[in-house]
Amino acid sequence: MAGVTDKSFRSVLRDHGCPLLYTEMISDKALTYGNTNTLELLDISGESRPIVVQIFGSEPDVMAKAAVLVEEKGASIIDINMGCPAPKIVRNQEGSCLLKMPERAVEIARQVVQAVQVPVTVKMRIGWSPEEIVVPELPQRLEAVGVQAITLHGRTRDMFYSGKANWSMIKQTAQALSIPLIGNGDVWEPEDALRMLEETGCSAVMIARGAMGNPWIFSRLIGWTKTGQLAPPPTARERIEQGLIHLERIVAQKGEYRGVREMRSHLAWYLKGLKGASKVRGDINRAPDYNTVIALLTEAMERLKQ
Numbered sequence: 001m002a003g004v005t006d007k008s009f010r011s012v013l014r015d016h017g018c019p020l021l022y023t024e025m026i027s028d029k030a031l032t033y034g035n036t037n038t039l040e041l042l043d044i045s046g047e048s049r050p051i052v053v054q055i056f057g058s059e060p061d062v063m064a065k066a067a068v069l070v071e072e073k074g075a076s077i078i079d080i081n082m083g084c085p086a087p088k089i090v091r092n093q094e095g096s097c098l099l100k101m102p103e104r105a106v107e108i109a110r111q112v113v114q115a116v117q118v119p120v121t122v123k124m125r126i127g128w129s130p131e132e133i134v135v136p137e138l139p140q141r142l143e144a145v146g147v148q149a150i151t152l153h154g155r156t157r158d159m160f161y162s163g164k165a166n167w168s169m170i171k172q173t174a175q176a177l178s179i180p181l182i183g184n185g186d187v188w189e190p191e192d193a194l195r196m197l198e199e200t201g202c203s204a205v206m207i208a209r210g211a212m213g214n215p216w217i218f219s220r221l222i223g224w225t226k227t228g229q230l231a232p233p234p235t236a237r238e239r240i241e242q243g244l245i246h247l248e249r250i251v252a253q254k255g256e257y258r259g260v261r262e263m264r265s266h267l268a269w270y271l272k273g274l275k276g277a278s279k280v281r282g283d284i285n286r287a288p289d290y291n292t293v294i295a296l297l298t299e300a301m302e303r304l305k306q
């Protein structure tokens with residue numbers, strides 16, 4: 001997730017046992033121009049494998065060049081974004097715009113597959129709009145050019161992130177493919193992940209928003225499948241402690257100024273639903289430095305213990 005699954009959050013998710021992590025999406029053009037901000041997005045050094053690097057773009061040859069660079073950096077899998085609905089992405093014929101241009105989408109996949117040795121996967125939505133559904137045909141064509149798995153978000157582009165993901169199209173697409181279909185959309189709790197596997201017959205589940213401020217979704221899910229016991233959700237103290245650990249890592253990675261600011265949204269997610277959360281969130285959003293945020297979180301932890 002762009003702006004969310006940076007190196008520091010990936011390390012938190014890894015602590016909770018998430019078995020397959022993806023980078024934020026990375027522009028093919030920025031990669032091939034050697035843009036320095038982009039090199040930070042591509043920094044997967046020291047991280048356990050497998051790890052997926054996701055790229056987005058619109059030109060098959062530029063995407064193929066970007067894929068080669070990503071492979072050289074040590075990606076285990078290269079994922080092509082065909083789902084992002086953001087206007088600034090779609091305007092450049094990238095992300096979910098490719099669902100409207102199936103020939104281009106297939107050509108991008110074909111050239112990327114040919115350019116690298118590592119497996120290539122595609123992340124996509126069910127279509128642009130209810131009148132322009134592209135499953136299962138486009139996934140089948142992607143499979144035919146060598147794509148090794150498809151992640152399907154059960155929404156159309158025009159839904160953005162609202163409404164309900166259509167799991168029956170995930171089921172229908174899983175049945176139409178020989179390669180693994182990874183289901184995505186509206187997995188908020190461990191129960192939803194198992195329900196998606198059962199209801200759709202998909203091979204795996206991708207969790208996005210359900211992990212924001214909630215890395216326990218992975219540890220609880222994994223623990224549950226191993227022991228048959230679903231652990232309770234984290235306590236207020238555990239959530240704040242996790243926020244402190246995450247804060248320390250993001251500051252180590254990005255420096256105090258950026259770390260403190262980029263951490264604000266993560267802390268809002270960790271604190272969501274706790275007593276007095278909105279006041280603490282407001283204070284954190286005004287806090288200028290690392291020590292002030294630590295003091296605010298420590299104080300909130302003390303108060304919530306009583």
Ligand SMILES: Cc1cc2nc3c(=O)[nH]c(=O)nc-3n(C[C@H](O)[C@H](O)[C@H](O)COP(=O)(O)O)c2cc1C
Pocket residue numbers: 001002003004023024025054081083084123153161184185186187206207208209210
């Ligand atoms: C803040 C945010 C950033 C996202 N960034 C990406 C991205 O970089 N690449 C991608 O394939 N999907 C991205 N997504 C979409 C998610 O991967 C996922 O498809 C969508 O949120 C539906 O799954 P969920 O219901 O589990 O959240 C993003 C979603 C959000 C909310």
